[in-house]
Amino acid sequence: MRNSPLLWLILLMSPLVGCSSSKIQSTRHASAAGMPPFRSVMVVAMDQRQDVREPFENDTVAYLRERGVDGVASYSRFGFDQVNGDKEQLRQLLQTAHQESVLFVRVTQRADFVEGAPPSLGSIDMGAVDESAYTSFTEPGGEINTGFRLGARLFRVSDGAVVWSSVMTTIMKEDTDQLVFVRKTARAFVDRMAKDNVIP
Numbered sequence: 001m002r003n004s005p006l007l008w009l010i011l012l013m014s015p016l017v018g019c020s021s022s023k024i025q026s027t028r029h030a031s032a033a034g035m036p037p038f039r040s041v042m043v044v045a046m047d048q049r050q051d052v053r054e055p056f057e058n059d060t061v062a063y064l065r066e067r068g069v070d071g072v073a074s075y076s077r078f079g080f081d082q083v084n085g086d087k088e089q090l091r092q093l094l095q096t097a098h099q100e101s102v103l104f105v106r107v108t109q110r111a112d113f114v115e116g117a118p119p120s121l122g123s124i125d126m127g128a129v130d131e132s133a134y135t136s137f138t139e140p141g142g143e144i145n146t147g148f149r150l151g152a153r154l155f156r157v158s159d160g161a162v163v164w165s166s167v168m169t170t171i172m173k174e175d176t177d178q179l180v181f182v183r184k185t186a187r188a189f190v191d192r193m194a195k196d197n198v199i200p
Contacts, residue, residue: 022170022171022184022185022188023169024166024167024189024192025166025167025168026165026166026167026192026196027164027165027166028163028196029161029162029163029165031156031161031162031163032164035163035198037197037198037200038069038100038101038198038199039069039070039100039199039200040069040070040072040099040101041064041069041070041071041072041100041101041102041154042071042072042073042101042103043056043057043061043072043073043074043102043103043105044057044074044102044103045060045075046084046104046105046107047080047106047107050075051178053080054073054075055179055183056105056185058073059182059186059187060105060186061073063186063187063190064190064199067190067194067199068200069199069200074102078093083104087160090102091157091160095157095158100156100157101154101155101157101163102154102155102157103154103155103189105150105151105189106150106151107148107149107150108149108150108151108167109147109148110146110147110148110149111146111147112144112146112147113144113146114143114144114145143173143174145172145174146174147169147170147171148171148172149167150167150168150169151165151166151167151168152167152189153166154193163198164193164198166192166193168188168189170188
């Protein structure tokens with residue numbers, strides 16, 4: 001059964017309400033057994049918007065290079081249609097370019113919500129509750145923040161096997177600079193890959 005947006009928001013908010021931290025989980029797959037850490041990673045942000053894709057890929061590449069990994073931003077070589085198209089064709093192109101691995105990151109769910117004290121209900125009847133919820137979204141008195149769920153997968157180019165995957169839930173506050181948020185997200189994924197020993 002597919003979760004409704006409301007149910008997903010409840011699950012997302014429960015560990016994160018009142019803070020701006022992120023929660024990240026990851027798995028090093030069996031296909032990575034006995035494999036040395038990758039020294040070459042192409043980064044693919046699965047977003048058509050240049051002002052999202054390019055900063056995320058650039059920041060991720062910068063953090064990879066801090067660890068001695070040859071990071072490459074995909075936007076400098078491939079258009080969105082290419083990275084979003086036939087994955088086997090893309091794998092062959094990367095193999096020809098002697099690329100060891102490719103990291104795909106995408107937003108899998110996104111929802112806005114109001115944080116802050118709601119207006120006074122005035123009474124306990126359901127009509128007042130509905131009116132208060134409407135007022136929260138249409139009048140000042142609470143921040144409209146955004147909850148994200150992001151997924152990442154690291155593939156080995158030689159055979160296309162998934163060697164590592166990760167899921168992050170995080171909140172972007174209404175007053176957060178988008179570039180700062182993108183940078184922190186990139187850092188979190190790179191740090192987790194290093195912790196799981198798929199990169200140095």
